[in-house]
Amino acid sequence: MSIRCLIIDDKPLAIDILADYTQKVPFLELVSTTTNPIEGLSIIREQNINLVFLDIQMPELTGLQFMKIAGKQCKVILTTAYSKYALDGFEHDVIDYLLKPIAFDRFYRAVEKAKEIIYKPSIQSSAETNTEYLFVKTEHRIQKVNLKDILFVEGLQNYISIQTSNERVLSLQTLKKIEESLPLKDFVRVHKSYIVALRHISAIERSRIFIGDTVIPVGDNYREGFYSIVDKG
Secondary structure, three states: OOEEEEEEOOOHHHHHHHHHHHHOOOOEEEEEEEOOHHHHHHHHHHHOOOEEEEEOOOOOOOHHHHHHHHOOOOEEEEEEOOHHHHHHHHHOOOOEEEEOOOOHHHHHHHHHHHHHHHHOHHHHHHHHHHOOEEEEEOOOOEEEEEHHHEEEEEEEOOEEEEEEOOOEEEEOOOHHHHHHHOOOOOEEEEEOOEEEEHHHOOEEEOOEEEEOOEEEEOOOOOHHHHHHHHHHO
């Protein structure tokens, strides 16, 4: 199974370099390229794109604006000549951030990471329907956590805090990794630092979620997706 790619950059030379790189990687399929990010939005919708190589500095629409509009339709690897945008990029959950000029070995490491993330859902599907628990690695042991007991998960730098109805479990992993292991029908990312269990939400007020005595903020980049799920419920 190949990863269907799109390259968006207002510089044709930058597109040519990335296009050449993608042709050297067997699991990448370059579907299209464009210098126009607005056209890129249409290509994503119409061509079933899995991965976008996205420039940040473009005249019609910046890469960060593009990601806000595109939402979670596809995964993104940012490409730019400016390192100052790295933090903003990772707050949008991009797979990687490539600084121009991009060497092939650095490009390859980024797409290997993309392959792991994009292929992961096929491994999750049975867990989403059948599994009732997770095993998480703590400092001294591997602990079983029942999904129905999880209230929310908080990202804390290099580890996460899983708050259950009985205890707080600390695990040395990323919030994104635990998100990939949780069933989408029961858990939702609402902030760059929080995942909440829908069943345990007691109230929602403006951009705040109440779970017991805990108040959790809804981030700007997650608000639309969260309220679409709540409205369906």
